[in-house]
Amino acid sequence: MDSIKQAVELARAAEVVHRPGVLSGSALAANGPLQRSAESPINEVRLRADHLEANRIVAYGTSGPNGRYYDMLRTQVLQEMDKKSWQFLAVTSPTAGCGKTVTACNLALSISRLPERSVLLVDLDLRRPAVGNYLGIDGNGGVLDVLEGRTPLSSAVLQASIGPNNMLVLPGSVSSNSSEWMASQTMGALLQTIKRDFRSRIVIFDLPPMLLGDDVISILPRMDAALLVAGVGSTTVSDIKECQRHLRRTTVVRVVVNKSTEAAGSYYGYY
Template identity: 40%
Template sequence: MDFLEKALDKVGRDEVTVKDELPKPELINTKLNTSEIVYTTTQKITLNNEMLRDRRVVAMQKHDPIADYFRMLRTKVLKQMRANKWNSFAITAPTRGVGKSMVATNLAISIAMEVNQTVLLVDFDLRIPRLKWYFDADVKYGILDYLNSDVPLNQILFNPGIERLVVLPGVGDTRDSSELISSPKMKQLVEDIKNRYSSRIIIFDMPPILAIDDVLAASEYYDAVLLVIEDGVSKASEITKSLQMLSNTNLLGTVLNKSQNPPDHQGYGYY
């Protein structure tokens, strides 16, 4: 634990505990602070709230105490994003099983519920994509189909029934993830989605940083990184190495997930 304290000190104690053109999700109502946004080109799915709860997707619940932690995490993240004029960040973890995709899903929902922002959540874990599972989305195509088979993005993007949130899911897997991430087509895709809407926050759900080099290969695509660690599981050596690998990257902070002793509404980001 002494080491963990030092590691968190290193990141400023910003611990947050828990040639196709991109088609516009055309907005019939374009004012973000109005009551409803209607998507005309992005497919919309119907959420199963009971299934979401079973999969720990709770950020849309107004009176859930766990959702409150994600709202506090949202406030912390957005404060830094706005102060630095950033519009994109990646979420990663030292190793698999820490809960980075769960954090990415809940945080994306929470940010989308803040009426000044729209959010695009991108599954950049090309080897083991998980976002469609968290939304219980029965989707046919994913980002690999856009890169490899020229499937139009309007057949891939979906709105999970939450205003201001669009998801670019992953379907299937590949062993050539770092090569695809560095490809000209991926670079054009990221440039398009980053520049299309000034109010949009883009969240990249990345693979674990110690597993493969994709987080570093994609570093030009995002402005900052949020690191998820698991209480009692993430080793001091893994945290150290992860921080070293992110030393040239803007670090938003850390999320301590699956805390054994979460504070009673005195902290944030714990699950």
């Protein structure tokens, strides 16, 4: 937890004082939307560089000066995950506005540029899904349609391409019962299917903010590791300490501190 302790110190130094029924898996098994291979024909979407850059998504290429920071984060995260043969990485933040979705999208795109790596980005923020908006992907279908049995996983997953690189994306959907879905057997079945059908890929899950409900702590036991994104100006010392309490049984591979090096012209710093 050294990285969390360093984030606590950074937040203290910045003197931030303001911060703005378990469902059964039987229906899933009966309808069988997750039994089809997700590596078969996948719908492709082309990402636009101008849209990505307007939304601070910069790690799709090697020419931008800010992309190198995400490449450094990518290398360190993959090194930690490879040591244990981990596949599932949860990305969360203490509260809203810390930049977790920007970090998840940039990290996924950075990994997609590695010739011997592949990645699946899953939007599991059922309270406020944003991956599709940041990437410029239509919000049709999504993870909730898969959970409710309306769409097979193989149809909901998209191949997002830009230049010679591509990654897979499972867009998000809004649910008024996000906590129940996170703890459900159906969600467990979905994650097991993703693990099986995408076993050669790193899977990044963009989760809701940790302190806004029990969604994250419900699903953390099903994740291999976590990446915590804090924000200078929006994350307090008490926020980080509360997250540390919930993350005691989860390996935190890195803590990203957004805008901590803003004066140097980069999007974030990390510890």
